[in-house]
Amino acid sequence: MSNYELTVGLEIHVELKTETKAFCRCKNQFGAPINTNTCPVCMGLPGAIPTINKTCVEYAIKSGLAFDCDINNVAVFERKNYFYPDLSKAYQISQLEKPICIGGKVRYKLNGEEKFTRINNIHMEEDAGKSVHDAKLNKSFIDFNRCGVPLIEIVTEPDIHSSDEAVATLMSIKETLSSIGVSDCKMQEGSLRCDVNISVAPCGSNKLGTRTEMKNLNSFKAVKRAIEYEMQRQINAIEAGETIHQITLKWDDNLGKNEALRSKEASNDYRYFPDPDLLPVEITEEYIAKIKAEMPELPYDRKNRYMNDFGLPKQDAETLTSSSTVTNFFENCLKLKNEPKVVCNWICTDIMRKLKESLEDEPTIKISASNLVDLINMFQNKEISINNAREILDRIWDTNENPVKLAEELGLKQDNSEDSAKAFVIEAIAFWLPALKSATACGLFAIASITNAFALSSLLSCLSPSSSA
Known part of the structure; x- marks a missing residue:
């Protein structure tokens, strides 16, 4: 590896958390019965005219501002033409010439060092349907519910030179978009998917190697493993005198290896042209300023504030900003008990323990901030032991009953009068x-x-x- 340099660029597809789809009034709903949220517009039937969802534009601008992008005052939509069974109209509404956001960067920390990955652009587009394979029947079926679901695609520059940097960049994007409320970023549901472009070249070379692309990686672990596997595959091929071909690959996380899908397309293969049914979207500076004024504090800035103002360790600050659920719970606890280190310790140990025990895909904190603060106060006042405090937490996790009352009922309170x-x-x-x-x-x-x-x-x-x- 020391004789070669890895170069990685990411393409991150993020489903926006809107009530309706991008260009029609169908519900944007995960898990609905198959083919129930469809209409002539998202199916691309003749004569159906799309209309842009204003919230999609707002969320795209919000995302761009979160990453310090420049916002285009005019956004134009094009048709990206290709054939695939789950794309009923044989084209995808997307952006090429004038994406809504240009430039920007993703900030992150890795091994204590401040780093960033530059963004090339953020553009709006619609999602395709979903193919579902039935192994018993040995047949594939298509669910068109996802057709027309609004997306933003974040395209980074090839600034990444390790699998750890790629994962850190992706984690920062997930944390940021979740915190500003534009997406739930549930990777297991496909609302955040990552394509990875990888090339390897001899160290010191001023020319990048031939890149390959791996599609739809849906976990941080998969991204890391896939990059490391493809990097080694390309190195082995170069040292064996073989040619690296520009191809699209599919990653199998169970087998820990990839397989070729098809040759890699270029943008001209998609025959982009302006969508005749959609007018350019004009975005005023006043509208951008209004959205900017309503932006919440970003996870990266909040993490630094927790470390600098509260004196919290880096790992604890990262835990507290890992999701908007945990962050909001911490902030609500601080409103009731202004002892950041004490509250942080309880959340990073006992609350996170309960979240890890949960079998839910996206576990939620099932007690109120006031109940946790009451529990902390009883322990600090030596009314209960730490073991009793944890027993009470376990009992009230699903019921959210009052911990003081429960401690008295169970005879766990100690009288220190x-x-x-x-x-x-x-x-x-x-x-x-x-x-x-x-x-x-x-x-x-x-x-x-x-x-x-x-x-x-x-x-x-x-x-x-x-x-x-």
């Missing part, structure tokens, strides 16, 4: 009374010195002639 302490001392002395009666006066005064006056008078009362032996 002065009266309780006095009662404990009296009970202990009474238990050891036979031994104490034979103690010397010196011993009695030594014991008295570590108790209070109330306990001493009780002891003397026990040892008086009137007390029973």
Whole structure:
């Protein structure tokens, strides 16, 4: 590997979280019964005229602003022509000449070092349908529900030179888009998919090697493994004197290897031309400024704030900003208890433990911020032990009942009042009374010195002639 340099570029397809599809009024809904969310527009039937969903434009601009892109004042749609069974109209509405966002960068930290990957463009397009293969029947079926679902495609420059950099870039994109609310980025549902372009060249070469593309990688683990496998495959081919062909590959994560699908297409193979049914979209500076003013704090900036202002470790700050669910929960807890390190410790240990135990694809935090704060306060006040606190957390996770009330019902609360302490001392002395009666006066005064006056008078009362032996 030391004699070769890896170069990677990413193409990330992100489904936008809109109520309806990009160019029609069909529901944008994952998991609906097959072929129920379709209409003549998204199926491309003759005479059906598309109309742009304004929210798609807003979300695309929002995404561009999050990555410091320049926003084009005019966005033009083209038809990308190709034949595939799940593309009923034989073209995809996309953007080529004037994408909505140009330039920008994805910021991330890797091994403590600040890095970034440049963005070439972000463009809007529609998704295709989905082929479903039935192994029992040995037949393939097509679900057209996904046709017309709004996408943005983020195309990076070939700035990435390791699988770790690729994963860090993709993670930063996922965190950012989730936090600004344009997508749920559920990779297991296909709402975030990654195509990876890979080339290998001898170190010091001023020319990139021939690139190959791997399609639709849907997990960080798959991205890392696929890059490392293809990198080694190309190195082996070069050293064997073989030619690297520009092809599209399919990654099999179960087998840990890829296989060729087809030769890699260039943009002219798709015969792009302006869509005659869609007018150019004019985007004013005032509209861009309005969206920018409503942007939330970005995960990268929030992570740095947590480390700098709260003194949190990098790993904890990354955990707290790993999803909008965890971030919002942390922020809500801080409104009730302004002790960032204490709250962070509970979330990064016990709350994350519960999330990891969940069998849900996208686990949610099932207790309220106020209940967690009540639990923390009981522990800090020494009313419950750490083990009892965790037992209570486990019990209220699905019910979200009041932890203070539950601790009392289960008899887990410890009474640390002065009266309780006095009662404990009296009970202990009474238990050891036979031994104490034979103690010397010196011993009695030594014991008295570590108790209070109330306990001493009780002891003397026990040892008086009137007390029973």
